[in-house]
Amino acid sequence: MATLLIMLKRFSLLLLLTLTSLQSYAQVDLKNEQKIQPKQLKQLKQQSSEQNRQEKKLTVGITLQPYYSYVKAVVGDQVNVLPLVDEGFNPHNYQPQANDLRRLNLMDVIVVNAIGHDDFALKVIKAADRNNLIIIKANKDVPLLPAMGQSVGNGVVNPHTFVGVATTIQKVYSIANEMSKIDPDNAKLYRANARAYALKFRKMKHKAMMNLSDINTAGMKVATTHNAYGYILQEFGVQVSAVIEPAHGVEPSASQLQETIEKIKESGIDVLFYELNMPNRYVDTIEKETGIKLYRFSHMTHGAYRADKVEVEMRQNLNMLVEAMKFTAAQKGGV
Numbered sequence: 001m002a003t004l005l006i007m008l009k010r011f012s013l014l015l016l017l018t019l020t021s022l023q024s025y026a027q028v029d030l031k032n033e034q035k036i037q038p039k040q041l042k043q044l045k046q047q048s049s050e051q052n053r054q055e056k057k058l059t060v061g062i063t064l065q066p067y068y069s070y071v072k073a074v075v076g077d078q079v080n081v082l083p084l085v086d087e088g089f090n091p092h093n094y095q096p097q098a099n100d101l102r103r104l105n106l107m108d109v110i111v112v113n114a115i116g117h118d119d120f121a122l123k124v125i126k127a128a129d130r131n132n133l134i135i136i137k138a139n140k141d142v143p144l145l146p147a148m149g150q151s152v153g154n155g156v157v158n159p160h161t162f163v164g165v166a167t168t169i170q171k172v173y174s175i176a177n178e179m180s181k182i183d184p185d186n187a188k189l190y191r192a193n194a195r196a197y198a199l200k201f202r203k204m205k206h207k208a209m210m211n212l213s214d215i216n217t218a219g220m221k222v223a224t225t226h227n228a229y230g231y232i233l234q235e236f237g238v239q240v241s242a243v244i245e246p247a248h249g250v251e252p253s254a255s256q257l258q259e260t261i262e263k264i265k266e267s268g269i270d271v272l273f274y275e276l277n278m279p280n281r282y283v284d285t286i287e288k289e290t291g292i293k294l295y296r297f298s299h300m301t302h303g304a305y306r307a308d309k310v311e312v313e314m315r316q317n318l319n320m321l322v323e324a325m326k327f328t329a330a331q332k333g334g335v
Contacts, residue, residue: 057078057079058078058079058080059081059082060075061081062305063083063111064162064301065087065301065303067111068307070172073194074172075186075193079183082107084103085100091120100120100124104125105130110133110134112137136175138174139174141170146158147227163299163317169202172198175194177191201314205318207318208318208319216329220239222240222270222272223269223272223292225273228275229273232297232317241267244272244286261285270292271294274294275296275299276296
């Protein structure tokens with residue numbers, strides 16, 4: 001009996017020690033949990049906030065490659081920028097597809113050229129019939145040039161404002177202003193980004209002008225394969241004397257081509273600008289028949305959607321223009 005009592009006492013003591021130890025461990029764990037919990041809560045809040053921010057981001061659609069560059073320059077990562085059509089299409093003859101409508105339905109806003117060159121997008125917008133889609137017409141504040149070509153009708157404007165420097169700057173400001181109305185919380189950022197982007201192009205143009213400061217380019221005459229380069233040439237005082245294509249994206253007939261060749265010969269046209277990324281089967285014929293000097297310009301509506309596309313290709317176009325003007329001046333004895 002005495003032995004049994006001793007064993008019970010030992011068991012009770014062991015049980016008491018075990019419970020005390022467990023309580024101590026629990027208190028330690030609770031303290032550790034209290035130390036870790038605020039950090040974990042902060043992380044969870046940040047993750048939740050980022051998820052909500054992503055879900056609340058506006059989606060801004062674009063129709064042509066230059067507008068991807070413009071919009072990205074203005075909004076940065078504050079909104080999602082979504083092309084209406086996958087890269088690799090030809091805007092001259094593209095026909096709307098069912099997938100275009102699906103993409104449009106993901107957009108809150110769409111930026112359009114709206115004066116030609118993205119007519120396919122206007123068809124998709126009309127078909128969608130969405131009252132809540134905000135449309136930004138990037139050229140609304142741009143002074144437009146008339147279109148040129150043998151078959152161009154009255155009142156048709158040159159839609160290639162994205163090839164000009166001053167027109168690019170104006171469009172970026174217009175996009176920033178419209179986005180500031182749509183998303184006023186980020187208005188200050190959008191306008192600052194637009195000013196920074198515009199400064200890059202003003203510096204580009206200034207550099208090109210300085211490269212031409214010591215040469216006489218008066219009287220320079222050029223021909224272009226189609227009505228794409230009027231805006232950039234106008235900024236440098238260059239007259240477009242002939243446009244090869246009778247209308248936008250339309251190849252000349254044999255008789256129209258012969259007429260242009262005769263005009264080049266008679267008018268003393270100095271150089272021919274043609275499109276970098278488009279096959280122009282008649283260019284070789286013109287070069288052979290007239291001996292005219294050829295220079296390539298980027299049209300900026302081919303290839304990948306890139307944030308730096310307009311900046312890179314505008315610089316290339318300006319370098320090409322300076323080269324052409326220096327060549328012409330040398331031929332005329334103006335250097």
